[in-house]
Amino acid sequence: MKTRRTLLASLGSAMTLVLVIVAWVAFAPTKLGGQVSYVIVSGNSMEPGMHRGDLAVVRRSHSYTEGDVVTYRHPEIGPVIHRIIGREGERFVFKGDHNDFIDGHRPLESELIGELWFRVPSAGRLMRPLQEQKYAAVLIVLALAGLGGGAGVAASRKRSPEREGAPPQAAHTGGTVMQSITRNWEDGLATLGAAAFAFLVLALVSFGRPVTREVPDNVTYTQSGEFTYSAQAMNGALYDSAAATTGDPVYRRQSDRVDVSFHYRFTSTRPAEVSGSQRLVAELGDDSGWKRTFELQPEVSFSGGEFTAAGAFSLQEIGAAIEQLENETGVHNQSYTVSVVPQVSIAGSMAGRTFEDTFDPAMEFKLDPFQLSLLKDSNNGKDTLAPSAEGLSEGKRSETNTVNLLFFELG
CATH class of the missing domain: 2.10.109.10 (Umud Fragment, subunit A)
Incomplete structure (x- = not known):
């Protein structure tokens, strides 16, 4: 009779194990x-x-x-x-x-x-209530309690002979081999049932969370460029290269035409398609806020991540504008500023999203009655001749959601 009960218990444990495995394979999230x-x-x-x-x-x-x-x-x-x-x-x-x-x-x-x-x-x-965080937390606690309870039942079964007054060695030598096997299967069944309960609770918690979650997926990009200028001098011996080049002062008695250029670059952390428009101007101004604009290159369209804008301005033409201002207003300044400004507008797409931006750095000069000189510290400590600006295209992407269980992440 005991042998039959033992066999039935073993068969029941095996069937329970198979059912748990099949159910998990069939229904696991x-x-x-x-x-x-x-x-x-x-x-x-x-x-x-x-x-x-x-x-x-x-x-x-x-x-x-x-x-x-x-x-x-x-x-x-x-x-x-x-x-x-x-x-x-x-x-x-x-x-x-x-x-x-x-x-x-x-x-x-x-x-x-x-x-x-x-x-x-x-x-x-x-x-639907399982989608709320507080209910998910309660279920996780129940899962841990179930596992602990199963382990406790197994441990209590092992200690039961001693609590009933049997000799300590009776649990190992006083019974038959089949009784030992039966007891082990019963312990295993209790632990297996607790594990099945814990897995069920985790499945419910997993169900209560969306399949995916939205996470930031921002794309950064940089707009940068490089300014250059040059001016031919009547006496080329005044310069090492027979002309004023980028960084040199331009003397008004020696030069009139100043050639300027700006090479633009667009770079990003993801492949991008960029197009837009660009224009190059020179702005004459003073400390009071007065300004006159001279167009060096009309607005044109561009496509791609690079282009070069180029033009020239005349120191005599700028001097004439200053003379007119002073004659008409009676205001006389010791010096003025001349700023070369590329006006760039871009639009494009990156990582499946569109973006728009502008970029209008300035290469600034000081103009006095004798010379035009580059203001090297006019860009807040940055390189005046190589300006840059960072941009950010904000977005989100979907990723597989996870269940956090203490120090573990189940995904």
């Missing part, structure tokens, strides 16, 4: 290594087959065909469960059974979560 996702139906777009509050159980599939009911990940609204009605190249076309329009988003296969396996009417209404 994708975030815990399984093949199944759980989706709460939140609208009426799939009526009459599915209703608001139903729980849809979907499984990953190796292929998806027209007519399948599939859940896909929409980049803005999250999981959507609709029917495939066709394909456009590598993208799938979806439509809700109750809708009279086709879904605007055309997901790739990588965006498909799984095909409908079965649904549980109204179960989603009961499961």
Whole structure:
């Protein structure tokens, strides 16, 4: 009789183990290594087959065909469960059974979560509270308590002979071999049941969290450039290169025309398509805020990450504008500023998102009655001749959600 009970206990333990494994393989969420996702139906777009509050159980599939009911990940609204009605190249076309329009988003296969396996009417209404963090925390505590309880039952079974007054060695030598095997199987069954309960709770916690989460996915870029200038002198012996070049003063008695250029570059951490417009001007001003603008290069369009803007201004023309100002106003300044400014406007796309920006650095000179000299400290400590500006294109991307359990992350 004891042998029969022993065999039955062993068989029961083995069957329980098999059932737990099969259930886990069949129903484990994708975030815990399984093949199944759980989706709460939140609208009426799939009526009459599915209703608001139903729980849809979907499984990953190796292929998806027209007519399948599939859940896909929409980049803005999250999981959507609709029917495939066709394909456009590598993208799938979806439509809700109750809708009279086709879904605007055309997901790739990588965006498909799984095909409908079965649904549980109204179960989603009961499961929705699990999406709240406080309920998830309670379930995790229950899971840990279940594991601890199972281990405690096993330990108490091992200590029970001593608590009942039996000799210490009786647990090992006083009983039969079959009794020892039975006791070990019973201990294993208790621990296995606790583990099954813990896994069930973790699955519920996993269900309560979205399949994916949105995380920042910002893309940085840099707009930079390099200024150069030169001016021919009547007496080339005044300079090493027979002319004033970038960094040299330009003497008004020796030179009139000043050639300037700006080489622009756009770089980014992701591949980008950039185009826009650029214009080059010289601005004459004084400390009071007065300003006159001279166009050096008219506005033109460009495409790509580089271009060069070039032009020239006349010191005599600028001197005439100063003379007119002083004669008409009676204001006489010791010096003026001349700023060469590229006016750049860009637009483009990076990482699937569009952006717009401007860039208008200045190469500034001081102009007095004798010379035009570069103001090397006019850019707040930065290199006046090589300006740059950082930009940021903000965005988000979806990644697989995880369940945090103490120091572990289950994904």
